Amino acid sequence: MKIQSYASVTSYLKKATEFWKVNEAMNGLFWELTRSKANLSLPKKYFNVFENGKVVGSALITSASYLLLSTKTKKAVKCLVKYIQREKIYLAGALGSRPVLESFYQYYSSKRPKSVFSPNKEFIVFQSPTSELRFKEDRKYNLEQATTKEWPRVANWSKSFAHESIPPLNPQRSLALAKEMYSLKRLFVLKSKDQRMMAMGGFGRETMNALVINMVYVEPECRGTGVGRVLVYELVKVAEKWGYSHCNLFSDYNGEENLYAQVGFKKKGTFCEISF
Secondary structure: OOOOEOHHHHOOOOOOOHHOOOOOOOOHHHHHHHOOOOHHHOOEEEEEEEOOOOOEEEEEEEOEEEEEEOOOHHHHHHHHHHHHHHOOOOOEEEEEEHHHHHHHHHHHHOOOOOOOOOOEEEEEEEEEOOOOOOOOOOOOEEEEEOOOOOOHHHHHHHHHHHOOOOOOOHHHHHHHHHHHHHHOOOEEEEEOOOOOEEEEEEEEOOOOOOEEEEOOOOEEHHOOOHHHHHHHHHHHHHHHHOOOOEEEEOOOOOOOOOOOHHHEEEEEEEEEEOOO
């Protein structure tokens, strides 16, 4: 088993992409971070773990010095930890699926036996149902692309979305994401037949075959009426119309009545972030 580092993202992608596709929903952040248009936000370092000539693990270090990690085996995780420690690479934290991150933390913190794995953020990763599951048409609502007319309300909703997230998000970052989605024409609002705005949602990023649903927010007085269900169904239909096979999303709600589980989305795993 060996580690290979890369000087350019292009070389890294040639080896890593096929490995990411095996668990595309859980590896979505790799596509986002390696497609960054701003040089300042590009990752600092790229690594692949090889065994018998095949990639069994992939990792990168973000501009904020967080390790994004995906591996097949604990052996690959241990190999990467040894490399990071040998090269004295500074890490501010790590990101990845919970099982992989727990293994990484176990090896990385082996000299601190009392240290407990305690993520500061944790999300369930869902994938939309296959095309065999047909969504029912609901003619009481219309999904429309957000325009300048809807922007003031959408901007306020993006801040409310940040405050209601668990844990709370930075409102300004949430607003910046809403602006980006809006500028790319990937932000939508759900309206009633009398043009009342009831909810918003859109696509924050993409993987090879999927769009990632983000910024799902339902006006408080409309919750519990089925509006959220309709919004998600309509967003999946948009993604399919645009040529994507499915949608992925991250949910910070781990209760029994998770909206996405109720509408048929399948849980793909749990994604965590931990700070050192």
